[in-house]
Amino acid sequence: MRPGVERWARVKELFEAAVDLDPNERTVLLDKECGGDDSLRGEIESLLKSDEQTDGFIEQPAFAIPHDLFPDNVEEPFVGRQFGAYQVIREIGRGGLGAVYLAARADDEYRKQVAIKVIRRGLDTDDIIRRFRNERQILAQLDHPNIARLIDGGTTDDGLPYFVMEYVNGAPINAYCDANALTTTERLNLFRKVCAAVTYAHQNLVIHRDLKPSNILVTQEGEPKLLDFGIAKLLSTGDELFTQTIPALRVMTPEYASPEQVKGDKIMTTSDVYSLGVLLYELLTGQRPYRLKTRTPEEIAHAITEQEPERPSTVYAEHPNPRTQNPKSLRGDLDNIVLMAMRKEPARRYASVGQFSEDIRRHLTGLPVLARKDTVTYRASKFVNRHRIGVAAAALVLLSLVGGIVATLIQVQTARRERAKAEAISGFLQKTLNASNPDRNLSGQPTVKDVLDDASKRLATEELSDQPEVKAELQRIIGESYLSLGQYDLAEQNLAAAAEAQKRIYGEDSLETLKTLILRASLWGGAKGDYLKASKFYLANLPRLRAEQKKGTISADYLAGALNGFALLRRAQGDSKEAESLLREELALRRYVSPEQKNGLGVAQAILALTLADQGKFDEAIKTVRERIEAIRRQKGDETPERCASLTGLGSFLIEKGAFAEAEENLRAAETIYRKLYNASNMQLGDNLRLQAQAFWALRQYAEAEAKINTALEIYRAASSPQYVNYATALMVQGMIYSQTGRTAEAEQLLREAVRIRVENVPETHFLRATANGALGEFLTTQARFPEAEAFLLASYQSLKKSQAANSPRTRLALQRLANLYDAWNKPDRAAPYRALLSAR
């Protein structure tokens, strides 16, 4: 249909006016502009509809599309040729590695048809021939009615390997479902047959790794057949080549690839769970899960690792598929099932394809399903911070832990034994949950700690000793959970037991053992204060962890965790410069993480801000923490512990910069949220109040300052932790306030106590010692005890000169205090050089 020039100009004008409007505005515009011209209106509406559906249409240049746009010089070289007993009839397919031909037995009166796959001439490099042979070997192992059978294999006269497979005369599964207008239930039953075939492959130690519709054909009899184990991977680690991770996008069909494949992390049977999830999504909705604009590999990779797919029922409502029925049935169970299979973290998916398929069966028979909305788990993990949760949430937290165990174990165990382990784990889990039943708990509110206590106690006995790998893994996970609850002794107990067992099972230098030791090192370096032991561990193992991560044998998370632990240690040791560089390395690793793992990213960012502040780089620190606050608002909302912590951090940096009023504002905002989230004895609330006291002191509002610092100190003392790094700071602040309000004797006592604590607890070069010395020196100046003051102030300045960046406000403060001292002492010649340094800055 060719519109006239004038007509087209009008269509164009209206299309461009309407295209960026929302549906209601469009209707208004078209009502007004088209008048009664229905054909004009129809034309524009159909273009607008088409615009919404373009979705990648001709978006990539033509050259990016076909593989074989230009005919090879040698065309169809094999047609008519004989391969063993088979004669090639015609080419039926062609891929990156080779071509597939339809052939028939030359001597067979029934002319049984087969597919012959031959490697492509020119591609017969050693590496590819190895891959090709691998596929042949894998196929030879598999004998299942829903997997295309390998019939024969060999090498051509001129050395090209080929193999003969069952010829599947069928349609890709999605096309089949649509062509036969299968109902949702029929689609689910067909899908479960695919699951059964994949489960069979997993039990034979084979991961498919490239599940997609074109690899799953359905015959006219309605039987699905899996094809193409070309990039399948053996679970056992016998063959060196296949323990290496192949960069996923090169080999995989991008949209069915799992996040771990895209990231180049370890691929597990749960990667197939993910791809099957995408497939089911497509079968149920007729749509792929990610809305893509440009379809470049970068965009697809980003979508797979970051974008949360819309719920199938929502998508279906927007683009109803006329070929399926019963759209309402997607809401609820099926939404949850599909999205559970497609979770970004392998550990939070179904632990196996069998479990996935079983959940579908449960749905079909009206039983409750395992899958829950992601938000419930997410909320549960948020509650963990508050230590008090209900049984259901505790169960979910544990379930997701258990998923992780099964997934991890698959790497080290054969898939055949998977079921025994899964059963062992679920039995253990069941007992744990029964034990924490609210009826048996006086408060009626079992906490996560209750659940963990019970689990860890039972593991300390003989329980699960017939499954030592499972037991060790559980102990590691329980140890890690204790660590995050701040239960350090219990964490150490469990981690030590796990490490011991893993050393025995896998060896001292095994990655499994190392992963547990990373957690222990963070404990040594953190709560236990055993800096030497921790730092030895990091120095000895970081190079290896970096190398393993590069090879893909451990995920980026582990390396990031170790870098984080080492950074915290270095910071505690007073080397914030090295801490900064470690954190930057960590942040680079955490760039591609899913929303749930953004915690790690946020923590690293927050610590980076602190290390910048340590070095006196307050502008950078403030910038970093402001970015973090914005990110938290976007991801988690306004009233969250993370936001309070960051606002408090911002307040502390602003105080050091001298922006007291602004500091007080941010701190007060944080205090309001803290009081809603925590009880009144929370240490972080204490920190916040202490900082407010500091700001009020600087603003000369001593009454407010005193009230805040008294509460802060009460909180610290109630927690009875005089080693707590900010306790000494709080004493200093109280001393500074008293010195202004005439309580000088008490002030001196407080300030000297602060210095004493610092000397005992932080290294000589640490800025915290220098700030305590500085505060005492300043006090002594006001008391006209000049020689004493001079000693403290000089020590403070000399130390800060070394630890601080060039323009640190801390150093400026130290210079200022020295200049003030000499002025008060009436030694202007000695004050002069410090004043000169001050004005030079």
Next chain:
Amino acid sequence: MLVDWSKGDRDAPQRLMPFVYEELRQLAHQYLQRERPDHTLQATGLVHEAYLRLVDQSTTTWQNRAHFFGVAAQVMRRILVDYARAHRAEKRGGGWDKLAFDEASTPLAERSVDLIALDDALKDLLAFDPRQSQIVELRFFGGLTNEEIGEVLDVSPRTVKREWRMAKAWLRREIVTGEDDAAGR
């Protein structure tokens, strides 16, 4: 000659074709044989490479980079569509025959565009909106960016973007209609 083309002389490129065609064909062949998985980069790479070679050989003919790209896109279109025609005639396999074995398939490979239908639709579009038709040719067949297209057609990249969007919607509708919407998604 190139200046003429930019002013609408559709015959100018025809006279240049033989030079460009052979060069591009050879390059394209080399590229495809390398079997690199990152095809996306190649379309532009290809045209740019051809340009460099040809410019080196005959600086007098190719005075303007933008104009070269315009011609090259037209040539690419012809090469690709010719090939698609030849291939269609040769392969009468039926829809499900094309198994994707081991395919390092680019995303579009699974729902590739019918180049012949697109070519026909573009011819229709040329009749009442030559600029949109040219934009699609430059972008889809030539692999040029909106900025480069703006340079060739002497319009702003924003105009290119706007026209491209509508052209896409129109072309998609034309191609899908009559195909029982099986490819539409």
